[in-house]
Amino acid sequence: MRLLYFDLSRRKAYHVSSVMKFRFYSILVAACASFFFGTEARAGVPEVEYKARIKGLDNGALEKVIKESILTFKLKDRPPATLGQLRRRSDGDLPRIGTILESHGYYDATVSADIDAERDPTRVTFKIEPGEQYRFRRIQLRFSGPEDPALGKIKPMIRKDSWAVASRVFEEQQRILALMQRKGYPFPTLGKRTVTLDREHHAVDLMLEFDPGVASVYGGFEVEGLESVNQQYIHRQLPWKPGDPYDAKQLDDFENKLLGTGLFGTARVVPKSAAGGTNAIPVKITVTERDKRTIRFGVSYSDIGPGAKILWEHRNFFGSGEHLETSVTWSEIELGGNISLTRPGFLRANQSVVLDIDASHETPDAYDSKKARGTTMVLRDFTQEIQAGLGVGYQYSLVEQLISSEHYGHVFFPLQLVLDYRDDRLNPVRGGHVFGRTAYYKDTMASDSFLKSVGEGRHYFTLWKKYRLSSALRLTLGSIDGASVETVPADERFYAGGGGSIRGYEYQAVGPSLAGTPLGGSKLLEFSTELRLQPGRKLGYVIFLDGGTVYNDLAVDADHSLRYGAGVGLRFFTGIGPLRFDVAYPLNPDDTQRERVQFYISLGQAF
Structure with a gap:
């Protein structure tokens, strides 16, 4: 019935x-x-x-x-x-x-x-x-108050003849309100929304009227919650000055920046209403400090055997956000230590200076190196994704290879650029990362000077969102110019093969060699592709193909063919990132390759 x-x-x-x-x-x-x-x-x-x-x-x-x-x-x-x-x-x-x-x-x-x-x-x-579905016909925006050319540039994003779905209207309202907050209006509101139906033509006309409020500038600021951090540190980090036009994105970015320092467990940056008779908006910053000291310990396993690292850091060493980090690294072929001090807000809010001292003793098959190095770098964040840096450093080393033993003392001048737009640093599925670094090495002990450059690009694509199926691509290029390869210290040449390079091959085993000893080269080419699947919350699966080689003009009889390695991997996802287990096999090894299967265990994706 x-x-x-x-x-x-x-x-x-x-x-x-x-x-x-x-x-x-x-x-x-x-x-x-x-x-x-x-x-x-x-x-x-x-x-x-x-x-x-x-x-x-x-x-x-x-x-x-x-x-x-x-x-x-x-x-x-x-x-x-x-x-x-x-x-x-x-x-x-x-x-x-x-x-x-x-x-x-x-x-x-x-x-x-x-x-x-x-x-x-x-x-x-x-x-x-259901009848016929209506479409948008006319979309109009109006702003009350004095005419502002900046607001006049805001155009509707709802397309004519698109389906008249209510969620799009609400999304459009929020988008326009957010744009107004970026153009100097901290407290805009939607004044009126008018929807007119044309039933004969199955069309919808939409009118959105907004009240921007008062165009405002930044006033002073107040901070709550500081205990051991100096308020001057907050002041140095501010990305705006009093009198600058208000921009809500600056507040959001600054909030994320404070959280990214590791000094604060929570951070909230919000505008407050201006005092009567003024359009200067005060900003309230509320933070909760976290413990400043951390000790970390990590282990790994790869083709060079087991490895371990212990790290201690202090994120507020002198009271103004200085980050001191010390670490010791051990593996079967390396023992090293590092001390790094970073001072944020160096001369300007988006700039920091990094002092770095490290010493190491490396004993891979290719060479034996004892090295001490000191570097000073100035880093500037142009945006959240782009950072550039330049600096100066000095390194002293004793390097032995085959029957040769040489002392080197290099003054070097590094220049680097980073573009990072990944959605996640430990487990990216979208975006990319581009890194470029070049350094001029001037020897103070009569050896040749040279220019060493390396660039790497990574990109990530989501192929099937439901099962988090994604692909990852990597390309690395390197070049040493200005000196013959035999005058370049063996520990500064390029090598290929191993867990962070071409999986399936032994560490540094790809490229020219003599009597089983890798010689390294002046040119480097590496590439990798991975297909990553994460159907559940805890487990993920990977198949990959790596390739590349190292060129050395002195080894005229060497085989410069590209070497390929392939394999499969398992990812166990934890709260601090994926734990990686990879098994790789060399597809076209030369006669010097001793082990046909390589295993790798570490934290984070391969790249």
């Missing part, structure tokens, strides 16, 4: 009155359901089991929204005690279905509900005739 026929095209004041009625009926139905299910069902009163369906709607996504929103589907596991209660439940769902259809542009829809009590279980059928 048919309970009710609901014709949306005949309603005149649906947006106000029917919504209020729906809320009232929803509360009434929910209260009745709670009463009957909570008392009569427990008292043994028979329940009316039923199945529900929607008929006449070809839009699967919209049908899913309706099923997730109406009580007939949401309470199907809590059947009513009587057929009359089932009628009231389905009856109360009709206005909500109408609202949902309108929100998706179906303004001429008709909805009805049928109950077939002769079947077991009872069948409830919602019959929907």
Whole structure:
């Protein structure tokens, strides 16, 4: 039997009155359901089991929204005690279905509900005739108050003839409000939204009127929550000066910057209302300090055997955000130590100076190197994604290779550029990372000077969002110019092969060699591609192909062919990043390759 026929095209004041009625009926139905299910069902009163369906709607996504929103589907596991209660439940769902259809542009829809009590279980059928979906025809924006050319440049992003979906209107409102906050208006509001229907042409005209408020500039600032950090540190980090035009993005970026320092567990940066008679907006900064000292310990395993690293850091060494870090690294072929001190806010808010001292003893198959080095770098963040740096350093080394042993003392001048737009540093699935570094080495002990340059690009694509299927690509190029390769210290030449290079090959084993000793080269080419799958929360799977080689012009008889390695990997995702297990096999090794299968264990993706 048919309970009710609901014709949306005949309603005149649906947006106000029917919504209020729906809320009232929803509360009434929910209260009745709670009463009957909570008392009569427990008292043994028979329940009316039923199945529900929607008929006449070809839009699967919209049908899913309706099923997730109406009580007939949401309470199907809590059947009513009587057929009359089932009628009231389905009856109360009709206005909500109408609202949902309108929100998706179906303004001429008709909805009805049928109950077939002769079947077991009872069948409830919602019959929907959606009609034609409306499209946007005209979209206009208006801003009250004095004319501002900056606001006049804001254009609607809703396209003409696109479907008249309500969510797009709300997204557009928020986008425009956010743009106004970037153009000097800290407290804009939506004044009026006018929606006009043209039923004859199935079109929607939209008018959005905004009240920008008062155009404002930055005033002073106040900080709450500081304990051991000097307030002058906050002042040096501010990306704006009093009198600069207000920009909400600067506040968001500064908030993220404070959290990124590691000094604070929480940080909140918000504007406050200006005092009477002024348009200078004060900014309130509220922080919660965290512990300043950290000790970390890590282990790894690769083709060079086991390795370990212990690190101690202090993130507020002198009280103004100075970051002191010391570390010791050990593996079967390296023992090294490092001390690094970073002072943020050096001469300007987006600039820091880094003092770095390290010493190491390396004993790979290619050479034996004892080295001490000191570097000073000035780094500037031009944006959140772009950083550049330049500096000066000195290194002294004793390097042995084959039967040669040489002392070197180089003054070097590094220059570097980083573009980082990855969505996640330890487990990226979108974006990319570009790194370039060049350094001129001037020897103070009569050896040749040279220029060493290396560049690397990485890019990540999401292929299937549902299962987090993504691809990762890497390309690395390197070159040493200005000196013959034999005058370049062996520990400064390029080598290839190993876990961070071409997997499947032994460490530094790709490229020219003599009597089994890698010689290194002046030119480097490496590339990698990975296919990454993460179907669940904890486990991920990888297949990969690496390739590359090293060139050495002196080794004229050497095989310069590209070497390839392939393999599979397992990722176990933790709170601090993925734990990586890789197994790799060399596809075209030369005769010097001793081990045919290589294993790698570390934290983070391979690249």
